[in-house]
Amino acid sequence: MHIDLEQSKATVHTIRKASTNNTFGSRQLKNHSMELRNSTLGSGFILVEILNDSGFPELLCATVTVLYMLALISNGLLLLAITMEARLHVPLYLLLGQLSLMDLLFTSVVTPKALVDFLRRENTISFGGCALQMFLALTMGSAEDLLLAFMAYDRFVAICHPLKYMTLMSPRVCWLMVATSWILAFLSALGHTIYTMHFPFCMYWEIRHLLCEIPPLLKLACGDTSRYELIIYVTGVTFLLLPISAIVASYILILFTVLHMPSNEGRKKALVTCSSHLTVVGMFYGAATFMYVLPSSFHSPKQDNIISVSYTIVTPALNPLIYSMKNKVVMGTLRRVLGKYRLLLHSTL
DSSP: OHHHHHHHHHHHHHHHHHHTTOHHHHHHHHHHHHHHHHHHHHHOEEEOOTTTSSSOHHHHHHHHHHHHHHHHHHHHHHHHHHHHOGGGOSHHHHHHHHHHHHHHHHHHHHHHHHHHHHHHTOOEEOHHHHHHHHHHHHHHHHHHHHHHHHHHHHHHHHHHOGGGHHHHTOHHHHHHHHHHHHHHHHHHHHHHHHHHHTSOBOTTOEEOSSSOOHHHHHTTBSSOOHHHHHHHHHHHIIIIIHHHHHHHHHHHHHHHHHHTOSOHHHHHHHHHHHHHHHHHHHHHHHHHHHHHTSOGGGOOHHHHHHHHHIIIIIHHHHHHHHHHHTOHHHHHHHHHHHHHHHHHHHHHO
16 A cells, blocks of 8 residues: 555656646546545545554543543533523523534534544545535534634623613524524535545545545645635635734623722623633634644644544533633532433432
């Protein structure tokens, strides 16, 4: 396999060089690219994940398993509390419930396969499986990106315009925000997935990454990807920097309002509420900006793997804890809901 890989690289390099000089070379490159594409469609890719590429794979696997279980339990409990408690049927918790759902789906797209592949010592993924994983991961990531900006707007309205809160953040407006996040994310992910997977890929290529994602896949493409990389940069700026700008603007206005609050208790409550959201924003946008906005020259497989682990495994596990630990309403609701289920379980036994 290694010999075939090196031969494929050498062939593509030779034909590319020839294509710059004559039409025959260009035709030869096109034909060879078609052969490579047909081969990729048949054999798929090899995911060389961080679990296989680390010094302590068993310890890392155990850590990832614990984080995934924590993400399932914490996000599941938060969704249960928001669904069961009528007091939490307000815009803030509706958006928070959607964030938990996105986190739950996001980490489930990546983590189970990574763990199963490590335990089975089998790291292959089909062409269709790679495309599906990329599409789902992009959808969840982009939807969460937009939702965090809407959550910042919700905090801005609640603190700066409390008397207009139920008008500006009515259920209709809230569901419109949720629908906008999902629809725009779906369309963006669909377009990027189709275009990324249309490139010819060289035979037996190894994806040195946790999941099928655009930057590592473009490194395997045999065609010219420079224009598409520019499109990715523009999309990254649109989907990341614009929401970040909206979040920063919201919190600057919130800060001015909080500083002019006469009550220390009200000031403290507002800062506690906003600190949770800012922590989540910092973790998510920091990793996503590194992955999709910084030029490829700043990337290395090891760095990309660590960053991908942070926003696909670590962040979904920590988000519900960050939002709920300092929230007395959520913690009280969880205690009541779990208490009811405990009593129900004892009565049935």
